[in-house]
Amino acid sequence: MTKIFNKDEGFTGLEAAIVLIAFVVVAAVFSYVVLGAGFFTTQKAQQVIYTSVDQASSSVEIMGDVYGLNLSNPAPTSPTALDYIRFTVGLTSGGSPVDFSQTSMAFSSQNYNDVEYLNRSGMVASLSPKSLDSLPFITGNVSKGEWDVVLINNGDGVSTDLLLENQEQFVIYAHPTHMLVANEKFNLEISPAVGTSYVVSRKVPARVELVSVLY
Numbered sequence: 001m002t003k004i005f006n007k008d009e010g011f012t013g014l015e016a017a018i019v020l021i022a023f024v025v026v027a028a029v030f031s032y033v034v035l036g037a038g039f040f041t042t043q044k045a046q047q048v049i050y051t052s053v054d055q056a057s058s059s060v061e062i063m064g065d066v067y068g069l070n071l072s073n074p075a076p077t078s079p080t081a082l083d084y085i086r087f088t089v090g091l092t093s094g095g096s097p098v099d100f101s102q103t104s105m106a107f108s109s110q111n112y113n114d115v116e117y118l119n120r121s122g123m124v125a126s127l128s129p130k131s132l133d134s135l136p137f138i139t140g141n142v143s144k145g146e147w148d149v150v151l152i153n154n155g156d157g158v159s160t161d162l163l164l165e166n167q168e169q170f171v172i173y174a175h176p177t178h179m180l181v182a183n184e185k186f187n188l189e190i191s192p193a194v195g196t197s198y199v200v201s202r203k204v205p206a207r208v209e210l211v212s213v214l215y
Contacts (some may be wrong), residue, residue: 059095060190060198063088063169068180068204068212079208081179084142085188087200088153090169100162100170102193105147107176109186116176121146147174180204 068082091098100120107116121142142148149162151171164170174188181204188200202214 059091059098059195060089060164060192061092062200063090066200066202066214068202068208068214070208070210079210081181082204082208082212083144083175083179085174085176085180085200085214086171088169088171089164089190091164091166096194097166098164098192098195100149100164100192104191105174106189106191107174107178107186108189109178109180109184111181111184112178112186116145116178118145118147118174118176121148142173142175144175144177147172182206182208 065087067086069084069086070079070082072083103120105118107118108114141150149170150173152160153169153171154167162170180186183204183206185201185203188202189197190200191197204214205212
């Protein structure tokens with residue numbers, strides 16, 4: 001009887017195939033779970049990287065020069081200070097659209113001990129062409145402590161929304177309560193709702209004109 005129990009002739013190829021299939025199925029399920037977890041982790045890491053890039057990079061850049069204007073004293077006399085800042089912004093290459101209705105600005109300078117947060121004036125952007133020759137048109141629209149988009153370049157000619165999109169350029173006027181005098185350095189920080197802030201750092205020239213290029 002002992003010899004009969006020790007023999008394994010009854011263990012046929014069918015049982016071996018079943019065991020092998022069971023091992024293969026378990027290994028396949030385990031591999032699928034591991035690969036799925038890996039793909040999920042990779043997607044999450046990619047999403048975090050893209051989000052971090054969007055948050056850490058600015059989609060806005062200055063197009064051309066930044067001007068300082070004296071609109072309080074438009075007579076042909078020698079002004080001593082500037083009260084408006086005029087500049088044009090556009091999107092960086094591949095930058096996402098920026099909603100300027102949700103954008104804030106802050107002004108600071110070496111002669112000003114505090115940061116001034118400028119409010120958007122709420123005016124509707126104009127589609128009619130305006131240049132530096134028609135600067136006084138803005139005097140009564142953007143009051144002290146305010147900023148706004150006064151002109152849309154390269155737009156579709158119809159839309160007046162404040163969503164800065166590809167190829168569009170927004171002409172912005174900022175009117176801090178602090179007057180800018182000769183040789184004064186200042187920062188104007190543009191903070192969109194999404195993405196990092198963009199800081200415009202300029203200096204008033206030694207000789208102040210009614211329209212001065214800030215460098």
